[in-house]
Amino acid sequence: MDKNKIAVIYGQDMGNMVQKLMEHANIAGELRDGMTIGIKPNLVVAKKPDSGATTHTELICGVIEYLQSHGKFDITIMEGSWVGDSTKRAFSVCGYHDIAAKYGVKLLDLKGDSFKSYGGINVCDAPMNVDYLINMPVLKGHCQTTMTCALKNMKGCIPDREKRRFHTQGLHQPIAKLGTILKPNLTIVDGICGDLDFEEGGNPIPMNRVLLGYDSVLIDTCVCAMMGIDLDEVPYIEMAARMGAGSMDFTDDTLEELNDASGAGRMPVLSRRAKALGRHVEEKDACSACYGSLIHALYRLDEMGRLGWLDDKVCIGQGFRGMENCGNLGVGNCTKGCKYSLGGCPPRADQIMEFLQDHMG
Ligand code: SF4
Structure with a gap:
């Protein structure tokens, strides 16, 4: 699959859907045995995925099963919940300890990770140092930035003190800059039932779709179109594009649909x-x-x-x-x-x- 494309699949059988996407994109062709792989979900708060706030565990399991059926990797699920909530509690509430035990993967709370400064932005070492980073955001609204998806999900990879500083800087500029520093190798978007308004969930809207792409800027541009959001409402996307984090060149040809939307099932x-x-x-x-x-x-x-x-x-x-x-x-x-x-x-x-x-x- 071209790196300037985004694949989408509709349905509710999440494990199968995500594996089909990864097969379609031939992700195994990008990997080699022994690689360290980081999976960065959205566990902004300790709430279950059906709240519209967090990444569905079925998708995480599907990704791990795909990876483990194509080689031997050192896999770590890594996240730092927002300031005020505990990542460990989120791991617990969302069932990540069961996933870790079942598949023999590690869990890492990035709140306790070491970090380094990159052009004035402190970023955790673990996501910067893995061989292959898979970003797994939730497609949802955000009360301050209108939407949150690929670019903003990386904010979980900075220390809490840096998260607070981002807010004092108006969020958009530092999120865009972070997009130039920490570029995931792959992004898989959980568009199953994200919340329209708040990143902490509570108002889930069923959309029953999963997206796969490489360019965080392009994915966020695409998601804005899917949510009916004008790009002017989310300044960090254009800022990130201008800084070289990716492309906003989303057209009707960008999307590769793997199945019919009727596969999404009834509401x-x-x-x-x-x-x-x-x-x-x-x-x-x-x-x-x-x-x-x-x-x-x-x-x-x-x-x-x-x-x-x-x-x-x-x-x-x-x-x-x-x-x-x-x-x-x-x-x-x-x-x-x-x-x-x-x-x-x-x-x-x-x-x-x-x-x-x-x-x-
Ligand atoms: S089959 Fe009809 S209802 Fe279902 S997605 Fe297509 S146009 Fe919409």
Whole structure:
């Protein structure tokens, strides 16, 4: 797989999905026996992954199983939770001790790791020194930086004192600079059910997708499109690109979809916030991937104060397939029978936003 591509797979069978992605990208071809490999999940707080805050353990297990079936490696799962929470507690709550015992891998709390300064930014030694670093962020919103994914997940690799200093510097500039210092070899994004608003979870939105890519800047650019976030709202992405951390050249050709989005399955139970936005939706058997994109778009329109302009409910879901005159506005290939329908399977949130704004009262 080209390094300037991003692969995506839809579904709920996380272990299988992540292994298929790694096979597709032939990750084994980049490895050799004896390598030290670091896996950096998002364990910002000690909350289970279904809260929308932390990386699903099924994905971590899938990555380890793929690695161990292709060679002998010295694998360490490494993380430093945010200031105010304990990484050890997060390891415990999220079941990482069981993973360590089952696969014979190590756990490292980066809060206790040694560190060095790189151009004025202190970075922990362990992630800098492994032969191969796998970043495994959660696709989610953030109350200060609007979104958090590949670039910002690296903030778990700096000491707590440095995390505090990042906040005094407005976050964006130091996150961008960190992106030039600590570049993971591979990024696997947990887009199963990230929270829209807060990195600490509580409002999970099912999207049932996992992404794999190499360039953190490109991945964050792609994720903004998926969440309907304007890049201007996340200045660290462009800053990182300008500093040479990666490319923002995301086009429709960047994504390699490994399966049909209907593999994402039916929508699971939604959070309160998502349910509230659901009053604008006419849903019949929608795939989670599709519905998640629509909810992200509605959320952004609500933030912009534009949701009140939406006169009609938006049709979505496989239940509209083959129907004629089924509504005014429809999202996804299944709603071709609506008067105005946006194609895509699933369409991205940014495409849905543009479509809805074009058809608002
Ligand atoms: S367009 Fe239809 S099949 Fe495709 S993701 Fe949406 S609901 Fe599922």
